[in-house]
Amino acid sequence: MVVGPSGSGKSTLLRCVAGLEKLDSGRIKVGPKDVTDATPGERDVAMVFQDYALYPHLDVTTNISFPLLARKVDQAEIAEKVARAAQMLDIEDVLGRRPGELSGGERRRVSLARAVVREPAAFLMDEPLSSLDAGLRLRVLEEIRSLQRATGTTTLYVTHDQTEAMMLGTRVAVLRLGRLEQVGHPLDLYDRPVNTFVARFIGRTPMNLLPPKLLGLDRGAQVGVRAEHLRLVPGGGRLEAAVAAVDHLGADVLIESFAGDHQVLVLAPRDVAPSVGESISLDLRDDDLHLFDGEGTALR
Amino acid sequence: MRGSDRLAWPYLLGLAALVALPAVAAFGLAFTEYSGLTSPEFTGLDNFSRMIGESAFWRSLGNSVIYIAISVPLRLLAVVALTLLLHSHFRGSSTGRASAYLPTVIPDVAYSLLWLWLLNPLYGPLAGIFASLGLTSPSWLTEPTSARFAVAIMGVFQIGEGLVIALAARRVLPEHLFEAARVDGAGAWFTFKRITLPLLAPVLLLLTLRDVILALQLNFVPALLMTDGGPRQATTFLPLYVYRQAFRYFRLGYASAVSLTMFVVTGLAIYALYRMSKRWRLA
Numbered sequence: 001m002v003v004g005p006s007g008s009g010k011s012t013l014l015r016c017v018a019g020l021e022k023l024d025s026g027r028i029k030v031g032p033k034d035v036t037d038a039t040p041g042e043r044d045v046a047m048v049f050q051d052y053a054l055y056p057h058l059d060v061t062t063n064i065s066f067p068l069l070a071r072k073v074d075q076a077e078i079a080e081k082v083a084r085a086a087q088m089l090d091i092e093d094v095l096g097r098r099p100g101e102l103s104g105g106e107r108r109r110v111s112l113a114r115a116v117v118r119e120p121a122a123f124l125m126d127e128p129l130s131s132l133d134a135g136l137r138l139r140v141l142e143e144i145r146s147l148q149r150a151t152g153t154t155t156l157y158v159t160h161d162q163t164e165a166m167m168l169g170t171r172v173a174v175l176r177l178g179r180l181e182q183v184g185h186p187l188d189l190y191d192r193p194v195n196t197f198v199a200r201f202i203g204r205t206p207m208n209l210l211p212p213k214l215l216g217l218d219r220g221a222q223v224g225v226r227a228e229h230l231r232l233v234p235g236g237g238r239l240e241a242a243v244a245a246v247d248h249l250g251a252d253v254l255i256e257s258f259a260g261d262h263q264v265l266v267l268a269p270r271d272v273a274p275s276v277g278e279s280i281s282l283d284l285r286d287d288d289l290h291l292f293d294g295e296g297t298a299l300r
Numbered sequence: 301m302r303g304s305d306r307l308a309w310p311y312l313l314g315l316a317a318l319v320a321l322p323a324v325a326a327f328g329l330a331f332t333e334y335s336g337l338t339s340p341e342f343t344g345l346d347n348f349s350r351m352i353g354e355s356a357f358w359r360s361l362g363n364s365v366i367y368i369a370i371s372v373p374l375r376l377l378a379v380v381a382l383t384l385l386l387h388s389h390f391r392g393s394s395t396g397r398a399s400a401y402l403p404t405v406i407p408d409v410a411y412s413l414l415w416l417w418l419l420n421p422l423y424g425p426l427a428g429i430f431a432s433l434g435l436t437s438p439s440w441l442t443e444p445t446s447a448r449f450a451v452a453i454m455g456v457f458q459i460g461e462g463l464v465i466a467l468a469a470r471r472v473l474p475e476h477l478f479e480a481a482r483v484d485g486a487g488a489w490f491t492f493k494r495i496t497l498p499l500l501a502p503v504l505l506l507l508t509l510r511d512v513i514l515a516l517q518l519n520f521v522p523a524l525l526m527t528d529g530g531p532r533q534a535t536t537f538l539p540l541y542v543y544r545q546a547f548r549y550f551r552l553g554y555a556s557a558v559s560l561t562m563f564v565v566t567g568l569a570i571y572a573l574y575r576m577s578k579r580w581r582l583a
Contacts, residue, residue, distance in 0.1 A: 020479050041485030053476035057498045066494070067484035114484075124483075 001169030001186075002158045005201070009178035010158045011050075014124050017156060018047050030121050041070070046115035050127040052107045054099035060086075060110050061095045067118045085113040088147065105136045112147060123148070123155040129164060141167065162202050166190070174198050196296035199224050205254065205265050207290065214259060215239060215284075220291035220299050227254065227265040229288035232272050237281035239264065243274050255280070327563075329556035336550050347557035357558065359533055360541035361565075363448070367537055368515045368569075370452040375511055376504065379459050383466040383500075384492070397467070404460025408521040415454050416441075416526050441527050444534030451522050451535055455515070462507045469503040470496070505577050509570050516566055538562050 002010045015021040017028055019040035027036045035043045046067070054063050062069075064085055068078045086092045089109040099107055108128060115123050128144065129137045145168060148155050159165055165172045166186045173183040174197075182194045186202075193199035193207070200206035207224040215223055215238055230239070241257035241264050253273040255266040257280060266282060274280050291299040330347055332340035351357050386396050403411065419440040421427050430437035438446045473496070481491045497504075520539040523529055529536035529544075536544075538558065546555035 018479075018483050020482065040479075040482040041487075043483075045483065047480065047483045049476050049480060051474075051476060053474070053480040055477060055480075055495060058494075066481070066486070069494070070481070070484050070486035070490050118484075 001165045001172040002156065002175060003162055003165040003169075003172055003201070004160065004175035006160055007177070008175040010160075010175050011126055012178075013175070014047075014126050014156060014158045017043075017122075018045060018124050019043050044121040045124050046118050046120040046122075047124040048111050048115050048126065048128050050130060052099070052111045052131070054107060054110060054114075056099050059096055059098055060091065060102070063099065063110055064113045064117050066114065081117050081119075082113075085117040088116060088150065089113045089143065104132050105140060108132060108136075108140055109143070112144070116147065116151065119151075120153065123153055123157075125155060125157045127159055128157070129159070129161070144168065163204075166202070172202075174201060176201075192298070193224075193290065194298050196222065196224065196292050199290060199292075199298075204228065205267065208262075208264050209292070210239075210259070210262050210264070212291070214262065215289070217289075217291075221294040222292045222296070224290035224292060225284055225288055228267040230264070230266045230268075230282045230284055232266065232268050232274070233281050233283045235281045237283040239282040239284075241266075241280055241282060243276050243278045243280060246273055246276060248273075326556045327560050329553050330560045331557075332553045334553040334556075336552055340553060343553070347554045348561070350554065351557055351561065356533070356536070357541065360536045360538050363534065363536060364516055364519075364538045366448060367452055367519055368512060370449065371455045371515050371518070372508060372511045374452065374456045375459050375462065375515075376508055378456050379462045379466050379507060380497075380500075380504065382459070382463055383470050384496070386463075387467055387470040397463075400463055401460035403457040409525065411454070411458070412522045412525040415450075415522065419450055419526075442531055444532050447527055447531055447534050451519050451527065454522055455518050458518070462511070465507060466500065466503060469500055473499050505573075509573055512569055512573065513566055516562060 002013060004010045012021060016023055017030075019035070019038060019042075023036060027034055029035065030043055030045060033044075055066065058066070061082055064082050065078050068081065073081075082095075083092075086095055089112055091106060091109045091113060094102055094106055094110075099110065102110065108131070112128070125144070129140055132140055141164065144155075144157075157164075157168060169186050171183060172186050172189055174181040174189065176197055182189055182198045189198055189202045193202060196207075196209060200209070203226055205227045207226050208230075209222045209224050212218060212220050212223045215225075217223055231237075239259055241259040243255055243257045245256040247254045247256075248270065249267075250270075252267050252269050255268060255274065257264045257266060264282070266280075293299055329340060331342060331344060333343045333346070334340035382400050386393055386400065406414070418424050418426055421437055421439055421442070426440075427437040440450045441447045477495060477499075478491065481495055486494070516537075517539055519535070519537045520543070523535045523537055523540045524543070527535040529540050542555045542558050542562070545551045545558065
């Protein structure tokens with residue numbers, strides 16, 4: 001799982017692995033095999049493109065068969081593999097149609113089937129959910145998850161959406177401006193971000209960063225605390241703030257408040273939502289604090 | 301009528317006055333005997349029956365068909381090859397595109413005279429190249445078969461407009477499709493056959509239809525200036541035949557009848573091609 005804001009180089013990374021982009025330095029290995037100088041076709045990786053990249057003039061069956069046709073696999077084997085991939089992705093009903101006649105979700109499934117049918121050493125997925133509407137996104141995400149489990153194929157998945165990364169990833173790499181900031185289990189990134197960038201990128205809302213003094217601390221240059229770790233208390237909390245805005249998220253509310261000049265985001269249950277302009281008192285546990293130095297690197 | 305439609309009026313008027321009316325008048329002449337000196341005399345279908353009996357007409361129709369059969373596929377092939385070669389950006393690609401277009405902007409007369417020199421069996425550069433390879437140069441314009449080929453080959457270099465259209469069509473094909481094909485392990489030929497060609501097919505079909513129409517007229521200047529319809533009538537194509545009947549023998553009614561026939565034959569050829577290409581157009 002590769003995650004990062006736009007322009008961080010995650011798609012470029014994926015294209016390098018696919019062989020569509022040349023490396024300036026370094027090597028790429030797929031399994032035990034060094035493929036740095038191999039052509040895209042020789043790398044035994046299948047790519048799922050952000051905009052599907054289905055061949056518009058070919059029907060779904062031919063689209064899925066394409067990688068096998070290109071490799072001159074014999075007809076009987078193609079038919080069998082296509083049938084299996086179509087069944088796996090539940091697109092047997094649309095095999096005779098062309099991509100233009102399919103819904104977004106169906107197109108995504110066809111593009112996944114085209115990757116699966118090759119039984120490659122690795123899947124490369126470039127923002128596979130970004131072209132889908134919100135309702136479909138979760139369903140296709142589940143499908144990708146079960147597909148990955150069923151085939152057991154290593155998947156390199158690029159997204160700008162940290163939620164997808166948290167939900168799908170076994171190992172998540174955070175990229176910024178072409179540099180790897182941190183790599184680890186999703187919860188590692190959430191619990192122990194190595195710097196303020198990762199701290200603010202991973203999580204439902206960006207981590208609040210405050211001067212230590214404000215919380216009565218004397219270590220570090222900045223102290224971070226997540227919105228969901230701040231509790232509203234009737235009074236006597238460690239932080240006093242004024243409410244500037246309250247956004248309803250359904251079960252809970254996102255409160256934007258200010259402690260002096262410093263923005264403090266708070267996630268709180270809906271039934272305790274304060275009103276705008278009110279002063280609130282916030283409490284937190286020491287375990288939920290993250291200390292960073294002047295450069296933004298985490299202090300342990 | 302909306303405001304923007306009013307802007308079409310000057311064009312439509314010009315079209316009617318300069319194209320439609322003369323065409324109708326010419327088609328009308330096809331049913332008369334007319335020398336240009338006396339007034340036209342209605343003769344019904346006489347011109348057509350005379351045409352059917354005249355071997356020179358059949359020979360020039362045959363010449364035109366042969367010309368189309370050589371020239372249209374060659375031109376299409378050249379357009380496709382140059383499109384594949386020149387659509388991407390690389391060092392010298394824009395120079396390549398400009399040079400591919402250049403022969404098209406040379407005036408027809410100058411272009412014909414240039415080829416007359418290129419093909420000259422005594423001091424032309426082509427003859428020189430053949431000689432330096434120890435080969436005998438074809439006699440080009442002095443033998444019927446090679447003369448037909450020579451005139452057809454000249455046209456293969458004048459594909460600028462078709463090339464521009466095909467290049468534009470190739471440029472708008474999404475690059476992701478070709479990247480997907482590369483990752484799918486498709487080689488250059490497989491990608492061309494299964495992706496590029498089918499996606500370009502509608503445009504290539506259009507170019508082919510246009511070329512058939514064009515090919516009937518394209519050879520007038522070279523046939524007039526270079527070969528004068530010869531040797532042994534081998535390059536007397538329909539336009540030159542019509543021109544001679546009208547302006548050398550002053551058989552204007554008969555020439556109109558041949559023109560009308562040419563018009564109908566072109567229409568039929570286009571219709572036949574269009575029907576044959578159903579499979580293509582599905583792409």
